[in-house]
Amino acid sequence: MINILWAIIFVLVAPIIGGLVCGIDRKVTAHMQGRVGPSVFQPFYDVGKLFEKENAVVNETQIFYVVCYIVFMIFTGALFYAGGDLLLVIFALTLAQIFLVLGAFAAYSPYSYVGAERELLQIMAYEPMVILTAVGMFVATRSFNVADIAATTTPVVLLIPGIFLGFLYTLTIKLRKSPFDISTSHHAHQEIVKGVTTEFSGPTLGLIEITHWYETVFLLGFIYLFFGWNPLLGVVAVVVLYLFEILIDNTNARVRWQLAVKSSWLIAVIAGVINLAALYFLMGGVS
């Protein structure tokens, strides 16, 4: 059931793809704003430069938490691509995310502290929808295993359109895109400086960047699952939806965290209840 080969491929290839996706993201963003933008390889240059810098910290424990963050994020993604249990993947993702939050708390700095609290709010905002997504996929395919869901012949997205929309909504939070980049973002335009990542610099910050690449590839895989019955459509959907996220990012101003949490929950309740209820009754109470 678990495919180690895919896990290894993920560990090796994901940072390359993730970095390129970020590079393309910046290029597309630049074009949307009427700029030329950097090379698509710019994220690699940036991270390379971060690793050449001195590793200055507020305290040593921060580094420990960031290392745990990247290790468990890789673990999450590897488990996902190896075809593991989707719920387990989601819980592992939470574990990884908590380590980043702990790293921010550990610095005991006002800005990273606010960032950490907000990051937790974000987790609280997206977690119900993500769990419901896994449940929806289970109801549609009768399996929690990523391998089975990806190989299904059921048009998953057509069975759980509500859940799909809800998932897309929370995806914006997960990708740290406007309007939900409330705990940190790539753009220095906020009252909380860099939020969660304020107190990280040099190689430590570089690790966080690489983790973000891993996470992006993992999330793209998650989108693919909705379209698993038709691989071509799946790939097209992943590309289109990521471009859509970039468009949202560039056309929206950041909202307050209250709105982020409330709206994600509202959508999770509505999408979850209606979609799951409909599935239950249509499929005859799921035996």
Next chain:
Amino acid sequence: MQLAQLLIFLILFPLIAAFFLLIAKKEFERDWIVKLSALAIGIVSIYLLITTYDKGALLVSVIPAEPTGLVMFILEMLIAVFILYLGIKYKKWLVVGLILVQSVMMLYFELVYAHSVHIQSNLFIDEFSNILALIIGIIGSLICVYSLGYMKFFHEHHPEMPDRRPWFFGVMFLFLAAMFGLVFSNNIIWVYFFWEVTTLCSFLLIGYTKTEEATNNAFNALWMNLLGGVAFAGAIIYLGMFGNGVMGLDELMTTGKVIALIPAALIGFAGLTKAAQLPFSSWLVGAMVAPTPVSALLHSSTMVKAGVYIIVRLAPVFQATVTGYMIAMVGALTFLIASGIAISQSNAKRVLAYSTIANLGLIVACAGIGTYEAIWAAILLIVFHAISKSLLFLATGTVEHRIRSREIDDMNGLVVRMPKIAVMMVIGIAGMFLLPFGMLISKWAAIRAFIDAPYGFLFVIILAFGSAMTVFFWAKWMGKIIAVTSDSKNIEGEVDHSEWAALVSLAGLSFITTLVFPMLSTKLLEPFLMANYGHVAQLSQDNIIIMILMLFLLMVMPLSILLPHRKHRHLAPYMGGRTTTHDMRFSGSLGVQKKTVLSNYYLHDWFGETKLKTWGIWLCSAMICIMVVSAVLRGVVL
């Protein structure tokens, strides 16, 4: 015969220990009695597991119902007189009324029906009782050992309180005895007797300090639990009237829903009060006034676990009935609402209290649904919750004695100030909400169980939201503890060795149980499920391997600190460009020196206690009404 002796030993031995603790006046005597008794109880409960291992449910018929039943009845009446006296003395008329009603009911039963009831086996043991016995015998005893250090410190620092430690330890051990009796009893009248003893013990322990607040909260706990007791007595009378002599738990399961549903619903109601489900949650929160080991005992291994024990025990009766679904809904809503309230609480013990109520809610939800998968999840929750929660309470108690505060915001930088206890606390918190620890495995099991149950999607949605809130309040507490505050000094000092022993054992247990969880599941839970439901639930081999892998990864990661690494340059946190001293003071407006203070988010507007609780009380009361009506309809109409 040997089995009967073991069971009787576990019930009577703590009682004897309690007696000696009452009369032992010297401290070292008390120390030794507690330690040796705890050791004996722990060992015997493990030995019990070994002797009954792989034997399924065993009924014990050697103990005669009479005169044991008569002795119990007399004791019950004595307890009633005692409570009556206190109720009148403190003018708690609700308590007086309830105890009168209850006593009259039991007296009526004893006079009219008792002679027609003949029980073959008064005691029994099966895998589920065994698990509970281990929790009581190991975690309960550890808490008693911890109390030695805690109570010594407590009285040294509260000279104004009367030192009633002999009484305290006596009641603690009486509590253990009653709990053993409860989980080993097959005779429902016996269950009721031990049930009432636990009510009495919790009342006495909550009111231990005799302050006005403690007394009021103790009576609050008392009337709610007595209300449950009245329902329980009602179940016994109903069985006496219509039960055709059915009075054993085993008979109740097999007698069919027509007879069993009404008494089961009444006992289930009693379980809801004891498990502090909404609308009866306030007694458990009020119980926080007691010394911390009492809270640990009430929350992890005794009292509330008695409530969920009886509901899980009766789950086959509830399965696929409206009554069962309503119980499940009460549990699920309690889980959701209590998790929300926990976010708004800044007092560590109140956070723990609401988290207990929430988790009990989840257990009740599983039990009410009553499928084999749900019961599997429920029992796992009982086990893992007991370990992590007792660890957290005890760690909080130790911290509280040093920083003189229960506020989470005062636990800032605990990892610097009290590194060892901070680690214990972090293990406890991680055990409550993070993979790969037990509570998360159980929640995972609960999700899967809900999906497969009819109308389960409603429960899945509630669980998804509740667990997201859980992540929020645990993580922000953890963040407080691990924040490295530069100016703090280590104030840990010498931790009392008995406290330390209990903390380390419990922290070790949370790792060990996570590791041996697959064995726990196959050797104890699966036979129980097979015998009672005809199906087994389990995790797949792959997932177990992955979890163990994660656990090892988590244990290995801290070792990375030992690796050789370059010394990093240390910089002060970014303070918006202000000049800041090393202890995070900066000059505010008008040149006033200010200290940087960082506090958690509590989101009172959203998760305020009063608002959420009002909702919870109304919703859950409505559910309980439907539950009672549906049981009556089913019992009367069919």
